[in-house]
Amino acid sequence: MKVKLIALDLDGTTLNSKNQLTERTRQALILAAGQGAEIVPVTGRCFKSLPPELLALDCIRHVIVSNGAEIRNAQNGEILYNHYIEPSGVQEIRQLLHKKELMVEVYVKGSAYMEHAFYEKVERSQISYRNRDYVLATRVPVRGVLQLLDVHRTRIEKVAVYFEAGSAASRIKEELAEVRHACVTSSGHNNMELIAQNCSKARTLEVLCRMLGISLAEVMAAGDSQNDLEMLEAAGVSVAMGNGDDNVKACADYIALTNDCDGLAEAISLFIE
Template sequence: MSNVNNVSKERNIKLIALDLDGTTLKNDKEISQRTVDALEAAHDKGVHVVIATGRGFKSVPNNVKSVEGIEYVVCANGANIRRAADGELIYQSLIGEKETMDIVEYLKQSGRSAEVFIDGRAYIGQKEYDDVVTGRVTFRSKDYVTKTRIPVDDVVALAEKHAGEIENISIFFENIDEKPIIWEELSVLKNVTVTSSFPYNIEIGGEGTSKASALAKLAEQLGVKKEEMMCCGDSLNDMAMLKVAGLAVAMANAEPAVKGVADYVTDTNENDGVAKAVEKFVLGM
């Protein structure tokens, strides 16, 4: 399923960076045994295995963090790096205090729904939470929201109170046609990074914050070169890390733009695409 038919299997991969949703996890949010086996075998070969996700650390499933061989988790689109085993903070890149207040003002003026990520936890407004739980909102997963979101009375007030401490602010919308409109509205904000990990959201991080920048910091600490990195992803927030990887792997279910920057297109997340890429390029199977 390669989009570059002559991609060589002969690769000296020393670090694998994997997106979670739509990539490493199946649609039921579980990680398959084949994927676990492939990652553990890669680790046994001395390869560093890193999760790179838009989720906050507390929202990363324990069945992922407990996989032997997964050493680090890049969280909130690169806002921080934590050690998988105990959550110890390795690196951090937050939204600035002034920039947070600019976003708060935008949210107040626009009335748009938002979530706020602070210290690995994701907070959502009580009304938005209730709308998902009761089924009034159907474009989001009830199971995912109830497991990973903490409802608060006023999420914008929470952001204001914690200005300077925020990892990520995510704006959600039910009408996908609003996405380019909101993206344009956010283009006036300075010293922030705007991306998306889901068709119905836009995410705002700190200046220069991305999975790519966080991975660059981690790779430097580990003594890994760019050409020794393999990254796998499916969404727009994965594109930066795919562009800097020595081997960029897109899922078959990835967005077209993501496939466009990839060296190789593997199978879907439902069909163990990550495991197949690791077996091919790292394990030589």
């Protein structure tokens, strides 16, 4: 089977632990595109948080962002498809998180917003469970972040809640699991993410494949976290990173080297003719 599309998770997969696109991985993507494969980042990041060096690659025409909430034109940001949280779900999330002292991020209109007080704590290196440089480069600090849920209730891409793994705050996972009008997933041990019902990387990837006339059987997907599981299960070829979660590795056709050892480039060299 010829791979016609490579669906790439970013953090923990395409990017190394320093959030960098290595030269070896960049060259592997260019080579795969030269062999006729569509290169599609499929990420939990919002559009404006995508690495500029990735968007600079001419071979990337489409991106799937916010865990499947949008398909965008990679070059001009045009929204080609969206699946936002229903207002009833947004209200349910709003009520659940109201008056809780948690680091909450609201994804809307292509940006990720967080409470100004938490942004300052990250800036002062007072929070160890977030990558300081990444947060400062990609998050927009606001006062009253939950108010964005009221103002933009029909356009909420994602709501993310961060906490120190194993802390008392991590118990919010149990409450979030009870939300009825949104889907709960995760991209790491220190967060929970809420997206629209019936939304996932896999389902939005299927939409894009229909647009491009490609079957899921002709897709190679690579990932490392819980929010990649459905995508890997749907793809014709599934690659788990060596640094990935055990349940992700268990469902994959191939386990690559870690993201710090150019595991993605290794996998591309094996599966792309």
